[in-house]
Amino acid sequence: MTTVPPTAARLLESAPLMAHLATSVDGRPHVAPVWYRYADETVAVVTTGRKLANIRRNPRVALSVQQDEAGQTEWMVTLLGTAEVVDDADETAAARRRINEKYHADPDAHADNTLVRIDIGSATYRTY
Template identity: 55%
Template sequence: MASVPDEAEDLLTSEPLVAHLATCRDGRPHAAPLWYLYRDGLIEIATTGEKLENIRHNPAVALSIQKAEDGDPQWGMTVRGTADVIKSESERITQRLNEKYGAEEDAWQENTGVRIEIGSVDYWTY
């Protein structure tokens, strides 16, 4: 697991932002927006559908996160890592995501938890 620089950790935990998760299956890339949590040097997400199936077949993933104000970019980050489906913790991960993003407590319960071990982080500020 890669060490995440303190400044990047501060950006990852600063506020609820949407990340774009990139997965790949059969040589075809797929990117989709989702909520994320950064905890203890890992990224947690909860997902379903094509993203989840892609992770099951190829755990190599990337997340792109950007903070902008009125369309003016403030900072951006790319996180690359290896995803692991954590079905047994889906409910806890979903609850933490719902709390962070202000969703109803029982929203998104059909999603499956995924933990991403961070391999590398590139970030920049403008």
């Protein structure tokens, strides 16, 4: 695990922005938007479908988050890491509630999703 620079951590903890999660399928990238929550140098997402299947086969992932204003980038953070599928119903429910709270969604939204925890290996960021 690496240390995420404090400025990048504050950016990741800020507004409820869409992240783009990159996984790999058959040696090709698969990128999809996700809601996320960053805390304690770990990223949590709850997901299902292709992303989850890809992670089960290959846990190496990337996550990109960017803040824009009127089409102009203000900052971006890219994280590379290793994902772990958490098959614990209580832990998944708690993570889902925290993520849904961040995005001002119904606490029970996405009840069929599975928790994926990403341990960060490297982080880069830039402000503009």
